[in-house]
Structures are given as C-alpha cells and as structure tokens.
Amino acid sequence: MAKGQLITFPKGTSVYPALNRPDTKFDELGQYKADFKLPLEVAQPYIDRLLATWKSHVGKAAKKTENPMFYFELDDDGEETGNVVFKVRVKNKIGKNGKLWDRKPCIIDAQKGDFPVDVAVWGGTVYRVQAEVYEWMASGKKGVSLQPIMVQIIDLKTGGSKGDASAFDEEDGFTAPPEAGNRSAFDDDSNEGTSAPDDEDY
Structure with a gap:
C-alpha cells in the first residue's frame, strides 16, 4: 500500500464522531474524528x-x-464484542502563514450530494469513510494512521426536537432547494488519490 493511498471502507457504525466541529477536549486547535466499527x-x-x-x-x-489504526471493541465485562473500531482522525494545524488550517473532511449524503452543514452527525450513524493511509515520521518515531478525507452519511442519527411534524399539513409556500453538488468518490472501493500535505499528525 503506497503512502497517501486512499481506502474507501464499507458501511460502518460511527463511534463518538466529531465531524461538524472538531473535538477540542485534548487539543485546543481541535481534532476531527470519523471512527467507526465493523x-x-x-x-x-x-x-x-x-x-x-x-x-x-x-x-x-x-x-x-x-x-493508532484500530482496536478491538470490548463490552462492559472486558470481553471482545466481535467488532473492530477503526480510528480515523486528523488534527487542525497552524499553517506557515500563521492561520488555522481547518482540516474538516468533506461530508456527503447517501446520494453523494452536499450534506447540510447545520445537521449534527451523532454516534450510531451509519456511514462510509474514505481515509488517507498516512505514514508518518516524527522525533525519530514512525507509524501509520488513518486520516478522514470524505464521509458519506447513509443512515443519520442526530439530535431531534420535541415537536411532531405529523401535526402539520403540507402547504403551498417556501420549499428548501436541493443541496447543490455531487461527488463520485464512493463509486469505486479501490479509489486512490493524491496525498494531503505532509505534517506530523499521528
């Protein structure tokens, strides 16, 4: 497998994703996460x-x-569940120009259209992840990690409201336009692409 090769994984169930905004718990610049289990x-x-x-x-x-690539899921008793969790993560960086390099992966819907930016992706969502296999070397150490490039939402789990839309009737009036854009990255599971700029993210 060459450095920078892309892997498009089959459908998996998300595990603590951070796709809409980066997780800043352990990194002040934030880290995007597209972990999933198979x-x-x-x-x-x-x-x-x-x-x-x-x-x-x-x-x-x-x-x-x-x-840093995967781990075997354990249940509450410490026993393996039969699932493997792939760790697909990337940290934001400060570029040479002093500005934040936001490394948010592209998110598309099941039809490969643009995914609404205001819809949160929660754990339990079924999605496909395209990741770069990043071979890193830093401070005399070497390793391999998976960095998210694109995520296709198949079965969305997100936050809801207390309202019930079935109480309303359809009316003539404003209709939200379909999201523009289309992607072809998920047509072929053997998809390969150009590597993102090298850094020391691992």
Whole structure:
C-alpha cells in the first residue's frame, strides 16, 4: 500500500464522531474524528492491509491490541464484542502563514450530494469513510494512521426536537432547494488519490 493511498471502507457504525466541529477536549486547535466499527469478518482484509503497511514503513510488526489504526471493541465485562473500531482522525494545524488550517473532511449524503452543514452527525450513524493511509515520521518515531478525507452519511442519527411534524399539513409556500453538488468518490472501493500535505499528525 503506497503512502497517501486512499481506502474507501464499507458501511460502518460511527463511534463518538466529531465531524461538524472538531473535538477540542485534548487539543485546543481541535481534532476531527470519523471512527467507526465493523464486524471482524468484514474488517479483517483492511486490518491485514494496514498491518502490512505498518510493517513495511516501521520495519516491525504493529501490536494488534495497541496501535493508532484500530482496536478491538470490548463490552462492559472486558470481553471482545466481535467488532473492530477503526480510528480515523486528523488534527487542525497552524499553517506557515500563521492561520488555522481547518482540516474538516468533506461530508456527503447517501446520494453523494452536499450534506447540510447545520445537521449534527451523532454516534450510531451509519456511514462510509474514505481515509488517507498516512505514514508518518516524527522525533525519530514512525507509524501509520488513518486520516478522514470524505464521509458519506447513509443512515443519520442526530439530535431531534420535541415537536411532531405529523401535526402539520403540507402547504403551498417556501420549499428548501436541493443541496447543490455531487461527488463520485464512493463509486469505486479501490479509489486512490493524491496525498494531503505532509505534517506530523499521528
């Protein structure tokens, strides 16, 4: 797997995503997260490819139970659930011009149209993630991480209100226009692309 290659994963269930705005709990500039889980039998081919990339880049095998690419989900009793969680994250940076480099991934809907910016993506949403396999080296250390490039929302879970839309009738009047734009990134699971600018995000 070459540096900068893109992987378009199959549909998975989101795990604590931060897509609408970055998570600033541990990084003041913020980190976008598109973590998701897959059943082990579906995840295994991707695990194998990532482990091969790690060994080629780092020079030794990665630990399956402790690495920056994925982990095995555990239940409340500490037992494996049979799911694998892929860690797909990217931190914002301050550019050479002193301005914030907002690295928010592109979000599209199920029809590959632009996703509304004011709709929050919550945990439990089913989506497909396209990630860059980023081979990094910093301070004498090497590693491989997954950075989100594009996310396709398939089955949205989001915050709701206490209102009930069924109490209203359809009326003549304002109708929201369809979102403009279209994307083709999810036509082919073997999609590859140009690497984002190198940094020391890992």
